[in-house]
Amino acid sequence: MEASPVYFNSWSQKFRRPFGAVQCGQSVYFSIEVNYKNTLHVMLVAHKDGEPSREQEMFRSSDNPHIYKNKFSTSEPAGLYFYHFRIEFKDDRGVTHTVYYGRAEDDYGGRGFLYNDPSKIRQYQLTGYGFRDPAPDWYCHGVIYHIFVDRFNNGNRNHIIEQPKKNSFIYATEEDDPYYIRDHEGNIVRWDFYGGNLKGVINKLHYLHDLGITVLYLSPIFEASSNHKYNTADFRTIDPMFGDEKTFRKLISRADKLGIHILLDGVFNHVGADSIYFNRFKHYGEGGAFNDKFSPYYDWFSFRHFPDSYDCWWNISDLPAVNKTNERYRKFIYQSEESIVDTWTETGIGGWRLDVADELPDDFIAGIRSAVERHGSAGDKKVLIGEVWEDASNKMAYGKRRHYLEGGMLHGVMNYPFRTMILDLLHGKIDARLAVRLSLTMKSNYPPDAFLANMNNIGTHDTERILTMLSGDLRKLRIAVWLLMTLPGVPCVYYGDEAGVAGGKDPDNRRFFPWGRENRETESFFREAIQARRADANLQAGDYLPFSSGNLFGFIRYGSTAGPTVLVINVTSEEETLVAGHLNDETDSDDLSDVVFSVFNRTVSIKPFDFILAKAVPDKRFGLFNP
Structure with a gap:
């Protein structure tokens, strides 16, 4: 394949610095390599989201006649910029041509593509955020456990079910498969319950603590007719089947003694x-x-x-x-000391996860954040996470660009794109290099604090169970669990995944936890990976630099004084070898390959569907990796 006469890499410090999202007012330094014999003009073409494009001339470098440079200034308010390059040159016959350099055809960042047709250009993204907005350390360094309360554990003696709903049915045993009774139009006409409750969560706190869990994210707990409680009936009352406020406060107190924070699910749309x-x-x-x-x-x-x-x-x-624009509703949810957010945050919870965040206006989310912050302190900071299924940095919802990650609103979002990447990698739908490009695009697009605060998952109450998605393949499950615990972001375990619970689409993905029938092999996967994360500061909050080598996907997490942590994964059915000189670094870094092979020497073989996790010795030669 003929080399392009133009080269730019949005992930390389040689061509764009600083890396990734920038704070408003910060300058970005662009360089591009142009190898035409007679280059007339090189222009940076950029526009702020919703504004017209403007061109800035790029100037030839005094050090290299093929490098053109430009200093680009960002400005308030926070928002996105989109850019590409326009190059004019004369060929050997003196004919003037115009070409364009934009993002690659796979729609990821990094190395781009040369276009002749301006209507086909794919723009690079530059995110401008308002201010640094880190989530609290207890959250970023933690491990979350998502509990669907009705399906986790019944803490009553003899598993008696408290205050069952009228016109509902109770399963005969906790081993029954969940099933919906629907009418001819598909509407659920009888809600089904197993009897899990807050007492049951309290009774299993020591199990969760022993597993390594530090944060409990509870599905909605307020009064509602359904088992899932996303159809709130009364925001001021704990559902009687789950318990009452006294029991909830007891859960918070008992969890706090074990170093466990509680997140509530806020369903306000x-x-x-x-x-x-x-x-x-x-x-x-x-x-x-x-x-x-x-x-x-x-x-x-x-x-x-x-x-x-x-x-x-x-x-x-x-x-x-x-x-959500109704002022009385806003006052009810977050604008008064008696609001729903104030009332329940005052109990001592660690924060909230906002259901369907794209349905909530940005200023509504900002109002919730302010209400949450009223109950925080230097030693007890709160967190606010949103449910978003796509790349939240550039999300459009109802024709409007969302700004909830640019400061003062959400700390982070549920990271479904990483879940998709993990599954596609394990299913062979994408190769290792594409996984690198996807994850680097996410890192580049997100404000750095948000990237580390995203709630990572490999399954939720809205998806098929991870074991089912992987057709029961325990080798693949082990890799998925380790990726969950080592990729940047905060890992969230969906209840029962560690016990080997399978399940298809709703309601099958909401089976009761199999107490006494757990799969100890799958549980060991989670225990070992959780322990590794909690013992390594790099895996909790370190920077992230992925790479590929043929079929091998790997990454470096770095930031602690102990030296970088390196993970290399083989997602194929054949043994693969990592060989010096055959490492693909999408960032054009001078250090990455040296760091990897300082750990593994010249070669390392990795068995089918296996991985190697190792720590590099701190070395001042590798400047990029020194904190």
Whole structure:
């Protein structure tokens, strides 16, 4: 393949510095290599999101006539910039040509592509954030455990179920498979329950502590008719099947003694049709927006035709959407000392995860963040995480660019792109080099604090179980677990994954935890990987530099004085060898290969579906890796 006459690499310090997202007001230094014989102009073409493009001339370097440079200044407010390069040159016949250099055709950053047609250019992204906004250390250095409360553990004597719901059914045994009873339109007509509760969580705190868990993320716990509680009926009441506020405060206290923080799930985009606020079925008296235009909750909702046609989430009539611009609703959720966020944050929780964050306006999220911060202190900082499924740095929702990661709103988001990368790598849908490019694009796009605060997962209550996704292959599961614990971000274990629970799509992915029937082999995968993360500061909050070598995917995590940590993974069914001189570094670094082979010498062989994790000795020769 003929080499391109133009070269730029957005991940290389030689061509763009500093790396990645920058704070507003900071300058970015661009360089590009142009190897035409008669170059006329080299232009940086950039625009701030929503603004016209402007061109800046790039000037020939005094050190190298093929290198052109430019200093680009960012400005407030926070937001995204998009850029490419335009080059004019004359060929040997004196004919003037114009070409363009933009992002590669795979839509990732790094080394780009030369375009002749300006309509085909893929723009590079530069993220400008407002200010550094790190999540608290207890969160970033921790390991999260996601509990779907009804399916985890029943703490009552003889597993008696407290205050079962009317018109619901209780499973005969905790070993039963979950199943929905639906009507002819597909609506769930009988909610199903196993009886897990907050007492059950309290009773298993020592198990979780022994596993290495430091943060519990609870699925919604407020009163609701369903087992999942995403259709809130009363934000001020713990669901009676789960317990009460006294039990919840006991959970917080007991967890705190073990060094475990609690995260609550904040579902503020919609409520249940069966709720105090909407009350479609009159289970809460005669009031509510559905029944009374004079209800204090009526203007929370948007009726197209009162009362039976209204805005709801994803057209699910059981989940009427709330108007988040309504001032009374904002006051109820976060703008007063008696607000929902204030009331429950005051109990001593560590923070919140916001359900469907893309449905919440940026200023609504900022208001929640302010309310959460009112209850924090220097020794007890709070965290706010959002549910976002895509690259949250450039997310568009309802025609608007989202700014929730640019300071003062979300600390981070759920990192579904990393989950997709792990699964695609293990399924052979992408190769090692593409995994490097995907993850470096994420690192480059996200503000650095947000990148390290993302909640990583390999499964949630909204996805198929990881063991099922991997067709029960324990070798692949072991690799997935170690990637979860070693990639940048905060790992979150979905309850039961460590016990070998399988399960397809909802509701099968919400089986009851198999107490006494755990798979000890899969549990050992999690225990060992969690222990490795918690014992290594690099894996908790270190910088990240991935690489590939043929079929091998690897990365370096660095930042501690103990020297870098190196992980190399073989996701194939054949033994693979890492050989000096055959390492692909997408950042054009001078140090990466030297660091890797200072650990492994000249070659290292890795068995099929296996990996090697090792620490490099601190060496001042490798300047990039010295803290």
